[in-house]
Amino acid sequence: MIEKKFETVADAVSDIFDGATVMIGGFGEAGSPIELIHALIDQGAKNLTVVNNNTGSGHVGLAALIESGRVAKMICSFPRTANSTVFTDLYRRGKVELELVPQGTLAERIRAGGAGIPAFYTRTAVGTTLAEGKEVRNFEGRDYVMEYALKADFALLKCRSADRYGNLLFNKTARNFSPIMATAAKTTIVQTGKYLPAGDIDPETVVTPGIFVHRIVLVPEPQHESRLVAQGSVYP
Amino acid sequence: MNNAAERATVGWDREQMAQRAALDIPDGAYVNLGIGIPEKIARYVPDGREVIYHTENGLLGMGPTPKPGEEDPDLVNAGKKQITAIPGAAFFHHADSFGMIRGGHIDICVLGAMQVSETGDLANWSTGAADAIPAVGGAMDLVAGVETIYVLTQHCTKEGEPKLVRSCSFPLTGQAVVKRIYTDLAVIDVTPQGLRVIELAPGIDFEYVQQRTGCNLIPA
Numbered sequence: 001m002i003e004k005k006f007e008t009v010a011d012a013v014s015d016i017f018d019g020a021t022v023m024i025g026g027f028g029e030a031g032s033p034i035e036l037i038h039a040l041i042d043q044g045a046k047n048l049t050v051v052n053n054n055t056g057s058g059h060v061g062l063a064a065l066i067e068s069g070r071v072a073k074m075i076c077s078f079p080r081t082a083n084s085t086v087f088t089d090l091y092r093r094g095k096v097e098l099e100l101v102p103q104g105t106l107a108e109r110i111r112a113g114g115a116g117i118p119a120f121y122t123r124t125a126v127g128t129t130l131a132e133g134k135e136v137r138n139f140e141g142r143d144y145v146m147e148y149a150l151k152a153d154f155a156l157l158k159c160r161s162a163d164r165y166g167n168l169l170f171n172k173t174a175r176n177f178s179p180i181m182a183t184a185a186k187t188t189i190v191q192t193g194k195y196l197p198a199g200d201i202d203p204e205t206v207v208t209p210g211i212f213v214h215r216i217v218l219v220p221e222p223q224h225e226s227r228l229v230a231q232g233s234v235y236p
Numbered sequence: 237m238n239n240a241a242e243r244a245t246v247g248w249d250r251e252q253m254a255q256r257a258a259l260d261i262p263d264g265a266y267v268n269l270g271i272g273i274p275e276k277i278a279r280y281v282p283d284g285r286e287v288i289y290h291t292e293n294g295l296l297g298m299g300p301t302p303k304p305g306e307e308d309p310d311l312v313n314a315g316k317k318q319i320t321a322i323p324g325a326a327f328f329h330h331a332d333s334f335g336m337i338r339g340g341h342i343d344i345c346v347l348g349a350m351q352v353s354e355t356g357d358l359a360n361w362s363t364g365a366a367d368a369i370p371a372v373g374g375a376m377d378l379v380a381g382v383e384t385i386y387v388l389t390q391h392c393t394k395e396g397e398p399k400l401v402r403s404c405s406f407p408l409t410g411q412a413v414v415k416r417i418y419t420d421l422a423v424i425d426v427t428p429q430g431l432r433v434i435e436l437a438p439g440i441d442f443e444y445v446q447q448r449t450g451c452n453l454i455p456a
Binding site: 027028029030031077078079080087088091092098100101102103104105106107108110111122123124125126127128129130170171172173174175176177178179180207224225226 | 291292293294295308309310311312313316321327328329330331333334337338364367369370371372373374375376377380381407408409410411
């Protein structure tokens with residue numbers, strides 16, 4: 001019998017190891033799996049490489065993980081937010097490495113990682129500093145930059161509904177990177193607002209098929225990052 | 237060079253700039269609007285035209301700002317502002333969203349600029365300063381993948397420096413990507429011969445624009 005459900009967020013992230021690459025879903029707060037991130041902070045794994053579009057806000061969620069000093073390297077497209085200096089401060093002090101990737105290249109590298117494609121060529125960043133040192137090849141008269149796939153040891157994601165097989169539905173623009181990150185990680189861990197019996201999600205509407213999902217934790221009322229930031233919350 | 241007081245009284249204001257650019261968004265277009273003044277364009281598309289707005293974080297059919305009490309933290313635009321979705325909207329993941337951009341499916345993108353060169357190079361993501369935190373977002377993907385790139389920007393910086401220049405001193409977002417520039421002073425096309433002024437704001441003459449531009453302009 002297939003059983004992917006874990007009882008607590010702590011159990012679900014217990015084997016994330018030092019030096020692991022962890023993809024974390026979300027675009028700003030939309031889709032950010034705050035409870036799983038906080039469980040990872042509590043768990044203590046360090047020297048992590050984290051893949052996310054941003055670097056968090058305030059002193060909760062991703063920003064708190066970075067602030068805890070456990071992140072050695074961020075791979076992201078936009079490491080700035082109006083209300084957080086956590087990443088900025090550590091980066092300026094040389095305490096965290098940054099690999100800056102154009103947002104579409106980041107998405108495509110993750111997609112490729114999940115699809116067994118080791119590298120690909122793209123027009124994005126041709127002739128810019130972000131293409132320096134990368135292989136350039138000409139196709140049909142235009143230059144393209146080669147980019148490598150991204151894979152991860154773990155993905156931490158949030159969804160609206162999951163069924164017992166791990167089929168997932170998301171909520172509006174909280175979907176963003178999560179479906180592709182689910183495909184690119186060896187172990188995909190999902191916190192879900194609803195946990196459903198197999199068969200309760202119409203197969204025609206499944207967004208992420210269960211084959212890409214390994215662990216599910218029910219978090220019925222996830223916290224909202226913006227509300228925590230507005231309250232001045234600091235984790236832990 | 238002009239100063240802030242003069243900028244407020246001469247040429248088009250920000251709303252009028254957005255209004256002018258909106259005239260060039262055709263019926264049926266799929267459009268991506270950059271953060272800042274470009275976002276205002278959606279308010280001014282002439283009646284009778286149906287335009288679908290794309291936001292790269294996963295929505296086609298972006299609607300206006302929600303009414304108070306109807307905000308949803310899971311429904312945001314690329315600037316992470318809370319938005320609405322129109323009836324008939326579609327949500328999708330990031331690789332599909334950037335497939336729309338990089339695969340050439342988005343018709344028009346309007347972006348802000350720090351500098352535009354006379355050959356249409358765009359710089360709008362980094363000053364290149366040693367202590368700057370580099371952040372690129374989707375700008376490089378948009379200029380590489382969208383066929384028609386318009387720039388909407390003040391003609392000069394707050395310090396009065398020209399933004400339209402012979403060659404960009406800031407790091408590039410893309411080479412030879414800009415088709416047309418809307419400023420507070422003029423509408424300017426990027427042509428193989430250089431920057432051609434195709435329209436002047438009311439009360440502005442060609443010489444006035446030329447004096448505030450860092451490269452040669454071609455009269456209409």
